């Protein structure tokens with residue numbers, strides 16, 4: 001761990017708390033998030049704009065992931081998923097138990113040891129989590145390997161460590177299509193560190209797709225306040241340049257070996273990408289006094305889809321989109 005990492009690690013508690021509250025009041029369903037509740041204040045209230053923002057984040061990331069999976073299924077192609085800075089995310093369980101998807105060859109959750117240790121501890125206490133992992137499970141104090149699912153402790157800033165974890169320990173196959181997900185993660189690394197991670201991935205996997213959710217349009221008053229709030233909690237946002245606007249978000253991928261890239265701000269996705277009936281449903285849950293608070297918030301987050309190496313790239317770009 002290096003100076004400042006504690007603050008970054010704590011952002012996982014914030015994300016989990018916000019997701020739990022939104023689930024509690026009915027924005028979406030996730031029976032597994034409960035498994036990671038220990039130590040969190042169960043009823044820590046969040047404002048309606050935060051809840052709607054989290055709903056848009058979770059809905060749209062799931063939507064893109066499911067598009068990728070259906071595309072692979074249609075071609076009868078197995079695939080791998082790597083969740084970078086996964087925190088207490090329950091994606092694997094949602095895909096297996098709720099979506100009942102086929103075709104996953106390997107699924108890897110990666111985070112700092114302090115986070116994976118807690119995640120593993122919670123999982124080991126809950127048979128309903130382990131029951132989805134099959135019988136052949138190997139544990140260490142901070143890692144788990146099963147047939148399909150792997151939880152590994154690694155620092156994303158070290159490509160050497162990533163290579164060892166993904167290829168030697170999880171035995172990922174470089175020739176299989178692989179989806180990488182980073183949800184509010186890259187911004188905590190310096191420009192050089194995130195560039196080197198992105199370039200290592202594109203040079204190590206033959207066909208890969210990256211879904212990145214994070215801040216955008218950061219250089220305005222709202223962005224300044226966001227940066228300052230996090231700084232006061234000992235959490236420095238480091239890769240600000242890539243979060244300047246949607247073009248900068250795509251350039252960082254294109255400069256690191258990803259040939260195709262699309263990016264949308266969350267305001268656009270909220271208004272045009274999420275089905276109307278879903279928006280109408282969630283907008284009935286809580287009254288939102290000031291619409292512009294939500295618009296401001298959504299304008300400062302984005303989703304990026306970058307693609308490398310696929311022969312049918314244009315088909316994939318069109319498919320995995322809003």
Ligand SMILES: C[S@@+](CC[C@H](N)C(=O)[O-])C[C@H]1O[C@@H](n2cnc3c(N)ncnc32)[C@H](O)[C@@H]1O
Pocket residue numbers: 008009010011012015016084085086087088089110111112115154155156157182183184185188189
């Ligand atoms: C804001 S949380 C998001 C967690 C999860 N992706 C989600 O959205 O629910 C950021 C996560 O990234 C992890 N992270 C940040 N930098 C990392 C690094 N260099 N190596 C491994 N994990 C890192 C943190 O420990 C934390 O769990």
